[in-house]
Amino acid sequence: MRNWVFWAVLVAVGLVFVVVSRLTIANDYFYFAGYVVLEYVVLATAWNILGGYTGYTNFGTGAFFAAGAYSSVVLFKLPPLLLATFNWTIPAMPLPVMIAVGGVVSGLIGLGTGYLTLRLRGVFFAIATLALSIVLQTLIVNWAFVGGSRGVFVIRPALAPLGGGYIQYLFSLMTLLAVIAVGIARSIERSRLGLGFHAIRDDELAAEAAGVPTLRLKLISTTISGALMGMAGAPLPYFVTYLTPTASFDLAYAVNSVAMPVIGGMTSWIGPVIGAILLGTLQQLGTVGFFLDLKLDPTFNLLIVGLLLIGFVIIAPNGIVGLVQSWLRRGEA
């Protein structure tokens, strides 16, 4: 499929999905659950741009995600502060602007971490990202302006754009973000950039020797990946309305965004999407007691995600997509 055709189809699918669900489903819970699943589609796709395409593991999804969320908190608190201290009046910022800013902030964090660690072996980047969440959380806990460790209340605007309730608006925005993330992932996959990423993943030394600018490509990869994670996090304060550091830096984000691409399959854009929809939906259903009327503890859900991650990584390293591909190939032979 040509790239612009893919984009057109993707946008159409997103549009139809939003319009149809808003016309037919009135239950607010659907939009809450759908928002979370779509959020994971963005996070898993973003993770896979660095992890799957370039071959560098990022364990700090929570950090990038929370950086996006807290940049929204800053933007939310800025107008009242400016009014009180300097008597400047600036209008409250619309959510799409906050999403863009969140993307820039997290993209810069990705660039900085990458610049400091990616010149060494990939393991150091992974370890640095793991510790990055701890440090960012320390900074947020000590920053009273954004609520510190007590957390912060964010008030939703009274009127939601696009009609309907505010949760429907957030749901539509997250669908748009998912469309953008998947579109970017697939465009990268088919471009010169993607070829460079794949060369680094397969053999970085050989790629470097063949003239691939590895450091620059790795930095592009971390920046794009981080920016998308920040964009996914930016609407979070409006989704939960009460944001705490522990909730926004939750290790569940990191685990899920690693597990989803690994379980779905890391080699193409469809893998993380499958993984996110599957695992995300199962976790939502498990929490509300869909299976055997058994209300599963969210912690227990996460245990299953962790075990699935270990199981897939050992038995089926290419995920569901890989399993299907080898099954199809066996059919041909």
Place this chain on the structure above:
Amino acid sequence: MVQLDLLINAIVAGILLGGFYAAVSVGVTIAFGMLDIANIAAPAFILLGSYVAYIVNFYFGIDPILTGIVAMPLFFLLGMAAYRLYYFAFERRGEQAIQGLAFFFGLLFVGEVSLVLIFGVDYRFVTAAYIGPSFHIGIVEVPLRMLVPCVFSLIMVGLVQLYLSRSFIGRAILAVSQDPGALQLMAASPTRIKQIAFGISIATCSVAGSFLIIIQEVEPSIGRDYIGRIFAICVLGGMTSMPGMLIAAVLLGVVENITSTFYGPSWSPAVAFGLLLVTLAVRPSGLLGRQ
């Protein structure tokens, strides 16, 4: 002017803390530095050690350090089993990098969540005669709950260093870290040596875990705070050298303690990471490493 007595106390407490950090990091120095296995699940094994010490102390009132030492063979077997799994799933296929990391990350997470499901998120602690009292040397206060783990930690690090440099298998482990191919030519199996070494690395987690629950109250998620510390110490210490690791551990302990004394304890988790980033950016070979 900085208050001198505060500063001296912070330095002494930092040195004691650093001794304990050495015990926590010795396992990863063996696994990551020598075997090239990035065992980011080490904190989960350390916490397991803490909870074993907690259970035995709670039900039988037995000293946590004694429990930690007695449980070492079990942890050794656990480590050997973990390495076997890792070897068959990743090393043999030559796919250590991303899948191996994801494997250990999964292990870390599953360990933490299992502890949450079994013990809940309450803080647990142990009781022993040396927890609580402290003695004074002039203006310096030395809490026994810091001193005892520090002393035992130094003994453990010393024994590990002695084992690595004197015993046959210990020297084989060092040889594996330098050139596994050459070891094969000497008719020794690198896999078997690495399995023993990884077993030792996990066995130290048992004792380190018992130190941890003496020094502070433990709940399942505190393991994460130690990832940054452990790897910062390991990298700063030059990856393979035990003396380097010891110096790095004491350095981190002192800097962390000074930070929390003068700027508040809520800042101290960031110190290790800052140190790690600076080391990686400025001197990736560590303090005593070769350039």
